Amino acid sequence: MSHFKAPPIAPSEITPERVWLARRRWMQQLGVGAVALGTGGLSLRAMAQSAPAASGLFAAKPNPVYQIMEKPTSEKDITSYNNFYEFGTGKSDPSNYAGAMKTSPWKVIVEGEVAKPRTFDIDDLRKLAPMEERVYRLRCVEAWSMVIPWEGYSLSTLLKQVEPTSRAKYIEFVTAVQPGNMPGLADRIIDWPYVEGLRIDEAMNPLTMLVFGLYGKTLPNQDGAPMRVAVPWKYGFKSGKSIVKIRLTEKQPVTSWPKIAPTEYAFYANVNPKVPHPRWSQATERRIGSGFFAPRVDTLMYNGYAEQVAALYQGMDLRKNF
Numbered sequence: 001m002s003h004f005k006a007p008p009i010a011p012s013e014i015t016p017e018r019v020w021l022a023r024r025r026w027m028q029q030l031g032v033g034a035v036a037l038g039t040g041g042l043s044l045r046a047m048a049q050s051a052p053a054a055s056g057l058f059a060a061k062p063n064p065v066y067q068i069m070e071k072p073t074s075e076k077d078i079t080s081y082n083n084f085y086e087f088g089t090g091k092s093d094p095s096n097y098a099g100a101m102k103t104s105p106w107k108v109i110v111e112g113e114v115a116k117p118r119t120f121d122i123d124d125l126r127k128l129a130p131m132e133e134r135v136y137r138l139r140c141v142e143a144w145s146m147v148i149p150w151e152g153y154s155l156s157t158l159l160k161q162v163e164p165t166s167r168a169k170y171i172e173f174v175t176a177v178q179p180g181n182m183p184g185l186a187d188r189i190i191d192w193p194y195v196e197g198l199r200i201d202e203a204m205n206p207l208t209m210l211v212f213g214l215y216g217k218t219l220p221n222q223d224g225a226p227m228r229v230a231v232p233w234k235y236g237f238k239s240g241k242s243i244v245k246i247r248l249t250e251k252q253p254v255t256s257w258p259k260i261a262p263t264e265y266a267f268y269a270n271v272n273p274k275v276p277h278p279r280w281s282q283a284t285e286r287r288i289g290s291g292f293f294a295p296r297v298d299t300l301m302y303n304g305y306a307e308q309v310a311a312l313y314q315g316m317d318l319r320k321n322f
């Protein structure tokens with residue numbers, strides 16, 4: 001599992017964005033503010049040598065296995081164009097209202113089909129494994145996408161601690177409900193709390209990530225603070241935000257979107273350009289922030305992660321299990 005390869009990438013494609021992100025990190029570690037983005041004649045090599053050793057929660061190291069070599073979407077777009085219905089259905093509602101959500105103290109209950117059920121404090125979860133920076137695509141069912149430098153580690157690290165039993169076939173993520181702090185709860189579109197789920201082998205795949213930060217900073221509330229999942233080969237709605245409970249189950253959990261509209265959203269929700277949503281095509285996507293005249297890009301099977309995950313669905317009818 002840990003030996004899968006990153007997609008083949010020409011070194012010429014890697015350089016600019018890797019340098020850009022790495023330089024940004026050195027700048028942070030050196031305490032240089034965002035204003036001083038020029039290198040001022042200091043070579044990148046010199047800066048690298050003078051950078052202190054990585055330390056602290058969000059000095060995450062880029063994991064080269066989990067990178068896609070596309071320009072990350074701007075921090076502004078990632079934090080102001082969101083889906084988080086607890087705060088409203090508009091794209092700017094989460095950035096406008098999520099500030100009211102209380103993210104500390106925060107506990108995460110892990111229970112169900114596990115030998116060692118446990119309630120974790122969020123601070124302990126942040127320390128459970130070294131933070132890695134992984135650049136993933138997030139592809140929304142609404143046919144837009146972003147490229148996001150997340151910080152966190154594989155969900156499997158947490159699951160191994162609680163020892164799933166042999167009856168654990170699925171995993172359910174229950175997300176926060178804070179009456180008074182979440183204006184979107186007044187809309188009864190969703191039977192709150194928002195619930196998501198995966199099959200256990202999907203949850204154990206190293207790509208499935210517990211996320212605590214982005215762009216080298218603590219996760220903003222609108223992106224799912226203090227902890228969310230990122231499942232990069234599935235439509236964005238599979239990645240539950242602001243998780244308070246993780247339950248291992250024998251039966252497939254009833255998750256929010258298939259419950260609302262079973263003909264439009266199914267449990268698997270793997271990104272698949274060949275299976276259209278009943279009301280629109282999934283063949284192409286609009287990359288947020290790429291500009292008004294930028295062409296739409298072709299949507300890739302499993303969002304580009306086929307090599308890592310296609311085997312999980314061998315023998316399944318992907319039109320039935322969409």
Ligand SMILES: Nc1nc2c(c(=O)[nH]1)N[C@H]1C(S)=C(S)[C@@H](COP(=O)(O)O)O[C@H]1N2
Nearest residue numbers: 082083084085140175194223236237239241
């Ligand atoms: N709790 C919760 N999690 C959620 C949602 C939500 O409404 N509530 N929306 C989902 C959808 S549809 C998408 S596309 C992604 C968006 O994540 P982002 O806003 O950080 O890009 O979050 C997912 N997780």
Ligand SMILES: [Mo]
Nearest residue numbers: 140141236237
């Ligand atoms: Mo979405």
